[in-house]
Amino acid sequence: MSEDDGRDRVFSRRLSEVKAFEFNETVASVFQDMISRSVPGYSLLLRMIGLYADIFVTPASRVYDLGCSLGEASLLVADQTRDIDCRIIAVDNSAAMIEQCRQHPPGGTSIEWCCGDIRDTTIENASVVVLNLTLQFLQPEERPALLQRIFDGLNPGGILVLSEKIVFEDATENERMTQLYQGFKKTMGYSDLEISQKRNALENVLIPDSDQQHRQRLESIGFDEIYQCFRGFNFVSYLAIKA
Numbered sequence: 394m395s396e397d398d399g400r401d402r403v404f405s406r407r408l409s410e411v412k413a414f415e416f417n418e419t420v421a422s423v424f425q426d427m428i429s430r431s432v433p434g435y436s437l438l439l440r441m442i443g444l445y446a447d448i449f450v451t452p453a454s455r456v457y458d459l460g461c462s463l464g465e466a467s468l469l470v471a472d473q474t475r476d477i478d479c480r481i482i483a484v485d486n487s488a489a490m491i492e493q494c495r496q497h498p499p500g501g502t503s504i505e506w507c508c509g510d511i512r513d514t515t516i517e518n519a520s521v522v523v524l525n526l527t528l529q530f531l532q533p534e535e536r537p538a539l540l541q542r543i544f545d546g547l548n549p550g551g552i553l554v555l556s557e558k559i560v561f562e563d564a565t566e567n568e569r570m571t572q573l574y575q576g577f578k579k580t581m582g583y584s585d586l587e588i589s590q591k592r593n594a595l596e597n598v599l600i601p602d603s604d605q606q607h608r609q610r611l612e613s614i615g616f617d618e619i620y621q622c623f624r625g626f627n628f629v630s631y632l633a634i635k636a
């Protein structure tokens with residue numbers, strides 16, 4: 394197989410120094426393979442977002458995909474909302490990711506691809522906001538403010554889709570889920586070396602919260618209904634609804 398076949402080999406060779414993980418050009422070029430083989434249920438998470446769009450997007454409203462990477466969630470929403478007059482705004486601060494997003498052929502609702510920081514994105518008149526595996530990359534102290542701005546920018550009946558890797562407060566459960574997750578990555582073709590080098594690269598870059606932290610924060614911000622609609626080992630997805 395050639396090296397530019399889209400296969401994630403970022404951590405396959407022993408590195409003399411494992412640097413902090415970045416969403417750079419190398420990662421963007423293999424990202425689809427990387428995320429599909431690293432997140433249990435990734436394709437189901439995307440399908441769930443499409444399904445939510447079908448139910449919750451309202452005419453003349455906006456959909457925000459925050460930390461859109463290659464734009465997979467936005468593409469599904471665009472397809473699902475082709476008969477609704479709405480705007481889809483997809484934001485990522487990785488120039489390499491947004492450059493690739495701009496290559497997608499138009500289809501369904503048109504998508505505004507924005508290279509920018511989600512901490513500075515104005516959110517208004519939103520029916521759906523997607524944070525699919527993105528909040529975990531913000532510093533923990535920055536998370537409540539972003540979630541509050543999302544809540545404030547949602548229309549009544551609007552939703553936040555929040556998918557995250559989580560940590561467990563119970564040490565035994567945490568250890569077991571970590572073991573199972575590593576087993577999952579092996580079944581997806583990653584070697585022990587790749588798994589451990591990627592884990593080191595993500596240390597202090599991806600900082601997971603616990604289920605309790607997520608629920609309490611969403612509740613205290615004011616979301617009226619909070620459901621954990623998906624869990625695969627240490628990955629979860631919440632549907633949070635503003636009444």
Ligand code: GEK
Nearest residue numbers: 416460461462466485486487510511525526527530
């Ligand atoms: C998917 N949602 O495929 N501002 C903008 N983008 C950011 C920021 C920030 N402050 N911090 C991180 N990102 C996608 C998958 S990946 C998840 C999301 C993962 C971006 C970062 O550049 C990357 O593209 C994305 O958030 C996280 O449905 O790689 O595990």
